[in-house]
Amino acid sequence: MQLIGLTGGIATGKTTASAYLQQQNIPVIDADLLSRQALEPGTSGYQKACRLFPQAVDKGGLLNRGKLGDIIFNDVAARKKLEGIIHPEVQSAIVKTIIWYWFRGYCRVVLDIPLLFETRMDRWMSYTVVITVSGELQIGRLIERSHLTLEQAESRIAAQMPINTKCKLADVVIQNDGDIGALYKLLDVAVVRRWMGNKQILFLSNPPRITPPTTQHCCNIVHKSTLLNYFCFFVSLGTVFFPFPALIMTNAMSVEMPVTPRTNNVSGTATA
Ligand SMILES: CC(C)(COP(=O)(O)OP(=O)(O)OC[C@H]1O[C@@H](n2cnc3c(N)ncnc32)[C@H](O)[C@@H]1O)[C@@H](O)C(=O)NCCC(=O)NCCS
Numbered sequence: 001m002q003l004i005g006l007t008g009g010i011a012t013g014k015t016t017a018s019a020y021l022q023q024q025n026i027p028v029i030d031a032d033l034l035s036r037q038a039l040e041p042g043t044s045g046y047q048k049a050c051r052l053f054p055q056a057v058d059k060g061g062l063l064n065r066g067k068l069g070d071i072i073f074n075d076v077a078a079r080k081k082l083e084g085i086i087h088p089e090v091q092s093a094i095v096k097t098i099i100w101y102w103f104r105g106y107c108r109v110v111l112d113i114p115l116l117f118e119t120r121m122d123r124w125m126s127y128t129v130v131i132t133v134s135g136e137l138q139i140g141r142l143i144e145r146s147h148l149t150l151e152q153a154e155s156r157i158a159a160q161m162p163i164n165t166k167c168k169l170a171d172v173v174i175q176n177d178g179d180i181g182a183l184y185k186l187l188d189v190a191v192v193r194r195w196m197g198n199k200q201i202l203f204l205s206n207p208p209r210i211t212p213p214t215t216q217h218c219c220n221i222v223h224k225s226t227l228l229n230y231f232c233f234f235v236s237l238g239t240v241f242f243p244f245p246a247l248i249m250t251n252a253m254s255v256e257m258p259v260t261p262r263t264n265n266v267s268g269t270a271t272a
């Protein structure tokens, strides 16, 4: 099972990338969606959040996500408290969903997790992809999409791990300064074609900044059989408390088949 960690800063394009990958029949687990589900009315998370953050509850008694955002993105202690409620729920949902996809015979899953590095979940990934964008574009896209003021947008960005740090931690960096079509082309190279190598930066600029090293390790991970998948699933059920190590174990049991890279010239694919 190949686990591909997709992350980035706020409004750098993770959701746009995930939607495209899903169109390519690659399953995506969206941590933002799971965290929204953990805060839905009726859940214990919702009740705890209402108790902890009464300032974010509207007159009608409903939790206002915008107000909650204004609180947690300006107060580290409040953010940690909210994360303490939501993250355990999200992480357990992620593990269950991975196992579900595995049971269905998928050999790879993309995990769209904004806090991939902060929560150290990158340790369990086969490789990580960071989507980044220049500061001005990030602010502009965030304000436009979420209808925020400049101050709100800046506080949300400041509350996150600096994007440059994420880029340093990533195996693949996608610079999303171009149009959507250009982003899709970069995703084809970085994920859809399962192109794996050393750290790569896929620039949209012209001329190309980087080409893959000729010694790159390209591999196509293929499961031996669906039967093995079922076997692995039952093994993981036995390891209720440590399902991730079980997934990694079975990853090691997969066959690695070297394939010829589809493209030796990333730039050719990358340029818009
Ligand atoms: C504060 C909340 C209610 C604001 O909701 P809103 O609908 O405005 O934003 P949404 O959930 O779509 O998140 C948008 C983006 O904000 C950023 N973000 C969200 N939570 C955090 C956080 N705790 N730390 C840093 N960045 C965060 C991410 O880049 C995310 O993609 C919400 O973000 C939330 O519940 N956050 C805490 C849970 C969490 O840590 N989620 C991150 C994924 S596990």
Ligand SMILES: Nc1ncnc2c1ncn2[C@@H]1O[C@H](COP(=O)(O)OP(=O)(O)OP(=O)(O)O)[C@@H](O)[C@H]1O
Binding pocket: 008, 009, 010, 011, 012, 013, 014, 015, 016, 017, 032, 114, 141, 142, 145, 176, 177, 178, 179, 180, 181, 183
């Ligand atoms: N290459 C692009 N060109 C133009 N607009 C883009 C591009 N990529 C993303 N966008 C736009 O930027 C905004 C933010 O993108 P998106 O919602 O995918 O980011 P995100 O990283 O998922 O955000 P969040 O962290 O809030 O979940 C959206 O309005 C999206 O349509």
